[in-house]
Amino acid sequence: MSKNKTQPTQISVEEFLQGISPESKQNDCRTICSIMEQITGEPPIMWGQMVGFGTYHYKYESGREGDWFTVGFAARKSNITLYIMAGFERYAELMAQLGKYKTGNSCLHINSLHDINTDTLKTLIKESVIFVRNTYPAV
Numbered sequence: 001m002s003k004n005k006t007q008p009t010q011i012s013v014e015e016f017l018q019g020i021s022p023e024s025k026q027n028d029c030r031t032i033c034s035i036m037e038q039i040t041g042e043p044p045i046m047w048g049q050m051v052g053f054g055t056y057h058y059k060y061e062s063g064r065e066g067d068w069f070t071v072g073f074a075a076r077k078s079n080i081t082l083y084i085m086a087g088f089e090r091y092a093e094l095m096a097q098l099g100k101y102k103t104g105n106s107c108l109h110i111n112s113l114h115d116i117n118t119d120t121l122k123t124l125i126k127e128s129v130i131f132v133r134n135t136y137p138a139v
Contacts (some may be wrong), residue, residue: 008055011046028080028113032073035118039126040070048075050083054129058138067139070132071125081104083123084106086128086135094124 016031020026033044033051040053052069059065072083085106088095095103099116102109108124110116 006050008052009046009048010138013044013046013051014048016046016051019039025080026076029073030073030139031113032080032082032117035122036073036125037073039122040129042070045069047072052083055134055139056085056132058136071129076109079109079111082125083108084124084128088129090131091124091127094127097112112116114128 003063012034017026017030020029021122025063033038036051037044040055044051044053047069050069050072051074052072054070055067056070057063057065057067063116068085071085074081074083085107087106088108089105095101097117099120100111101116113121
C-alpha cells in the first residue's frame with residue numbers, strides 16, 4: 001500500500017511563518033498557530049507546506065490507511081486554509097456564528113481573522129480535536 005505523499009518534515013515552523021506575506025497574513029497565521037497549539041497541547045510540525053498539530057491513524061473501508069495531523073492550517077496565495085478534520089456538518093450552529101468563510105470537505109477558507117469570530121473558531125477547533133481524538137487512534 002502506498003504512503004501519503006505528505007508526511008511530517010524537519011522544516012522549521014518559524015521559518016515557514018517568517019516567509020508568509022503580507023505581514024497581516026503572517027500575523028493571522030501566528031495567531032492560528034498559537035490557538036491550535038494551546039488547544040491540542042501539541043507542538044506545530046510542518047507537513048509539506050501545512051502546519052499540523054497532533055497525529056491520528058485513519059483507515060477507510062477501501063483499505064486505504066495512513067497517519068494525518070489532528071488539526072492544521074496553511075497559508076495559501078488567496079487565503080488561509082484551516083484543516084478541521086471532523087468536517088462541518090455536525091457544527092451547523094457554530095458555522096452560523098463564525099463569520100465570512102468558505103468550506104470544502106474538511107477545509108475552512110478564510111481571508112483574515114478579522115472576518116470571523118475568533119471565539120467561535122476556537123470552539124470549532126476544540127470540538128473537532130475532541131471528535132478526532134475520540135474517533136481515531138493516536139499515533
